[in-house]
Amino acid sequence: MSQVTLGSLPDYARQVLAMAESAAASYSVTRDVRLPRLDMAVHLTPGPFADAIDRGLVPAGGDRQASGVCRILIAHPGIGNIAAPAKWGEAQFAPHAFASRLADAGLRGCYFHDLDFWQVYDPKRRVGAQLMRSADGFPPWEPGAPLRAFLHWDYAARGMRLAHAGTLGIGGKGILLAGAGGAGKSGTVVAGLLNGLDSVGDDYVLIDRTDEG
Helix, strand or coil, X not given: CCEECCCCHHHHHHHHHHHHHHCHHXXXXXXXXXXXCEEEEEEECCCHHHHHXXXXXXXXXXXXXXXXXXXXXXXXXXXXXXXXXXXXXXXXXCHHHHHHHHHHCCCEEEEEXXXXXXXXXXXXXXXXXXXXXXXXXXXXXXXXXXXXXXXXXXXXXXXXXXXXXXXXXXXXXXXXXXXXXXXXXXXXXHHHHHCCCECCXXXXXXEEHHHCC
């Protein structure tokens, strides 16, 4: 399939997942990522994206209460029978309509048209695929927070949220500092730490409301 429209989107998303999974024997690297309340197995080949995962996803310690394993396959032509990613075939790309169409089919996904970069996730099976033109065919922001979209989708399916925020606290109580990029969240957290406050995280913070008293 060379072009995808809203009508054909769910079928193409399932095709991407099936294609990525069918090449399971061709991924030479597996990264086992241990995050708070999430274990993730990432299957890929050596290269810049594997390096980004090593730098960007730091294993969590302590009691993480993980439940099952989420599997992500990083695919591109040259791995098994992986075909080149399709292009968006409509005159305009509307992110909300794109997300809604996939949600109606029980899937999650996103697409970056400049690179024909696809990310598709099945929250019920907890399997996702990232399809790129090449091993380094990802957007420039992706290495800063690799697999961020998959983390959002998996946490959300289990009632949690990964917030773009910072935190500050004292005496067991704290605040969540949310805001757009460049608003000063990280600078405020650093200033708070330098003045005796505590923090449980900055940039991306996991919120789980199921432990409310």
